[in-house]
Amino acid sequence: MKKLKKLAIGTILTAGVLLTAACGNGNKATGEETTTVKLGVVGEVNEPWEYVKEQLAADGINLELVKFSDYATPNTALAEGELDLNSFQTKIFMEAFNEDHGEDLTPIGDTVIAPLGIYSSDLKDISEIKENDTIAIPNDVSNEGRALLLLQTAGLIEVDPAKGQVPVVEDVTSNPLNLTLQPLDSSQTARALEDVAASVINSGMAVDAGFIPTEDAIFLEPVTESSDPYVNAIVVRGEDKDNELYNKIVAAYQTDGTKEVIEKTSKGSSIPVWK
Structure with missing residues (x-):
């Protein structure tokens, strides 16, 4: 009889260990799962997502920020299933990626618009750009x-209007x-500033380089x-556009x-655009 009791106790202890292991991803304080x-972002400055991460933690969601230093890899990582979603790109950038790679990435929520800027180490005004200068883009x-199109708006060049929003250098029709x-x-556009008269830099890269756009x-x-x-949008694989958990992250x-x-950390350089 004693032997049976020992076996029963041993079984209970073993079950307890297994149960503890199964709850390894739980909240130790509350016992909740x-x-x-995994969310892909670009750059080291991600205060808005750090804030969202804190809010989601209260609901038992651990938002892991996977940081990248370029704009190509996060979409590849998402398409290949290494990420659950990403948040770093414009809608037009995502569409170009889909077309080039045959993917079906889909936006599920708007975030901000971050105006593109022209920067210079030496010049103080766009009017100071002179003949034969080099501009990185x-x-x-x-x-x-x-x-x-930004350089055209600044009055420096003209591009073929038939190319819409995706002209390339060869589509420049006037370069006085x-x-x-x-x-x-x-x-590389921010790093090139020492070697060019001016550089067109994405807002996130500009902030990482120490600029206030x-x-x-x-x-x-x-x-x-x-x-x-x-x-800019929060993006998922097409099959996940109705995923309840991912849309909960959008809402958060x-x-x-x-x-x-956003307004505090970007100093107005990123503009929230969701309704």
Whole structure:
């Protein structure tokens, strides 16, 4: 009889150990289960998402921020299932990726619009750009086109209107200052400032380089009704667009609290656009 009792106790202890192991992802303080979701972001400055991460933790969601230093890898990682969602890109950038790679990435929530800017180490105003100067621009399809349209808005060049929002350097139809337009990887445009007269830099990369876009850009992209393709979005694989958990993360982002963090940390350089 004693032997049977010992066996019963041993079985209970073993079951307890297994139960503890099964709850390894739980909240130790409350005993509740947690769910980890991997979100891809670009750059080291991600205060709005850090704020959202804290809010989600109370609901048992562990939002893991996976940081990248370029704009190509996060979409590949998402498409291959290494991420659950990402938040770093404009809608037009995502569409170009889908077209080039045959993928079906889909936006499930708007975040901000971050105006593109022209920066310089030496010049204080766009009017100081002179003949034969070199201007660095991002080299991916959507950002190259956006940069060229920005240079056109600044009065430096003209591009073929038939190319819509995705012109390339070869589509420049007027270049009165004979500027050299040097396409570079987006992550290199800020680093190139020592070697060029000016550089068109994405807002996130500019902030990481120590700039405040609204103060330091010598020309900043205007935000108008036609800016929707340049709105940043939270993106998932097409099959996950109705995923309840992922849409809960969108809802956690699109709050007044997040808006306050964005306005404070970006100094107005990123503009919340959700309704």
